[in-house]
Amino acid sequence: MTVMARRLSRMIQKDAEQESEMRTEIHEMKKEQSSISMMDEFAKYARLERKINKTTDKLKTHVKSRTAQQAKVKWVVNIVFYILQAALMVSLIWKYYSDPVTVVPSRWIAPVERLVAFPTGVPGGVGITCWLVVCNKVVTLGFNVFSQRSQL
Amino acid sequence: MDPGDTTSEEKTGSSMSAAQRRAEMRRRKLLLNSEDRLNRIVGYAKNGSDNNGSSRRPAEPRFHLDLDRTEPWSSSPSSQRSSPFLPESSGLSSVSHTATPERRGSPLPDCSEPAAPPSAVEDDVGGLRQRLKGERAPSDDISGSPRRGLQKYLSRFDDAMKLRGQLASEKPAQDGGSETEEFDPFRVFRLVGSILLAVFVRMFVCKYLSIFAPFLTLELAYMGLSKYFPKVEKKTKTTVLTAALLLSGIPAEVINRSMDTYRRMGDVFSDLCIYFFTFILCHEILLLFGSETP
Numbered sequence: 089m090t091v092m093a094r095r096l097s098r099m100i101q102k103d104a105e106q107e108s109e110m111r112t113e114i115h116e117m118k119k120e121q122s123s124i125s126m127m128d129e130f131a132k133y134a135r136l137e138r139k140i141n142k143t144t145d146k147l148k149t150h151v152k153s154r155t156a157q158q159a160k161v162k163w164v165v166n167i168v169f170y171i172l173q174a175a176l177m178v179s180l181i182w183k184y185y186s187d188p189v190t191v192v193p194s195r196w197i198a199p200v201e202r203l204v205a206f207p208t209g210v211p212g213g214v215g216i217t218c219w220l221v222v223c224n225k226v227v228t229l230g231f232n233v234f235s236q237r238s239q240l
Numbered sequence: 241m242d243p244g245d246t247t248s249e250e251k252t253g254s255s256m257s258a259a260q261r262r263a264e265m266r267r268r269k270l271l272l273n274s275e276d277r278l279n280r281i282v283g284y285a286k287n288g289s290d291n292n293g294s295s296r297r298p299a300e301p302r303f304h305l306d307l308d309r310t311e312p313w314s315s316s317p318s319s320q321r322s323s324p325f326l327p328e329s330s331g332l333s334s335v336s337h338t339a340t341p342e343r344r345g346s347p348l349p350d351c352s353e354p355a356a357p358p359s360a361v362e363d364d365v366g367g368l369r370q371r372l373k374g375e376r377a378p379s380d381d382i383s384g385s386p387r388r389g390l391q392k393y394l395s396r397f398d399d400a401m402k403l404r405g406q407l408a409s410e411k412p413a414q415d416g417g418s419e420t421e422e423f424d425p426f427r428v429f430r431l432v433g434s435i436l437l438a439v440f441v442r443m444f445v446c447k448y449l450s451i452f453a454p455f456l457t458l459e460l461a462y463m464g465l466s467k468y469f470p471k472v473e474k475k476t477k478t479t480v481l482t483a484a485l486l487l488s489g490i491p492a493e494v495i496n497r498s499m500d501t502y503r504r505m506g507d508v509f510s511d512l513c514i515y516f517f518t519f520i521l522c523h524e525i526l527l528l529f530g531s532e533t534p
Contacts, residue, residue: 225510229510
């Protein structure tokens, strides 16, 4: 979801080029400033310093607004995702509330066979609600393990 | 005896008596205003009785909020200089249960008024505490309870300011940092163990007893095996919930234990979900292969 939000914000924000141009400009001005002797050409040095400061402030403002927009996009993507997820779960439960996912002998899942079978009521059945909860947890754990491995 | 000498003696006598009188008045004034003086020393703005302490805003506290404290809150001699309002050995110890236990810092500095040097503060406070111990009168009890309420309010205000700062600093760290937990080998061991057990139970055991019995046995085994694995330090996140619980007066130790219990229950639930998922999956695969084989 984070990756998706980041890509979406990159698609929406087209002024990343402007930012990189400003960074390049600052870098070049600093390079030029380092070649100038402050004692000999103070006026030029000071002028360059002022330009660098002005461009740096502009860049900071730009970065701040971009970060805020990125955070907003991330927030929107999160909310949309959770709404879609909730809608999907509700629709699945609505559609398959009486059909069990699978049926096993009820003594295998004693003493919680009623809870597992909710809301189908079929003895030994695995209800859609229980199965969605289990799958949700398994997928979350799988993503966590996968992302930990990729970090390592 | 010269009349000049008599006059000067009379003058000296009257001036001394005047000086003595002034000294006596000063002494009485000091004794009467001891409470105000103490408040000024420890840095609370003297706004009179109008605000009733509601607008008192102490400066940023110089102590840290310790949610990792494991030992029971007691007046340990090795602790740092404590606030004068935290009762240690006096009869006000009953307040300590309601006072915030995380405070172990210095008295609040005052930014508006000049602060007394620390040694003077401690001497004053020690002297005042001694006086409070020795001269406790019934009227003091009555005036002490609003003071205790004020102290409690101020300590909670300090904690709220501190927690606000912590939450503000943790929020960008959480946003910028990784959203996944730290790598825990024991956690991976648990998950793999649950998967293997589910497969084993589906193959051999489920015909004879419930599938949850081996799972419970496995969890008991994990509890015993946990000490053989390296402990991964779980960072105690100060969330809004923990902040609200702290401000409502629940001790940090209780919150820590509850969070720890909740975390353990979460781990058991994760294991159960993996176990059940693997069991059903194995069951379906076996049914599939069973239906395919002639």
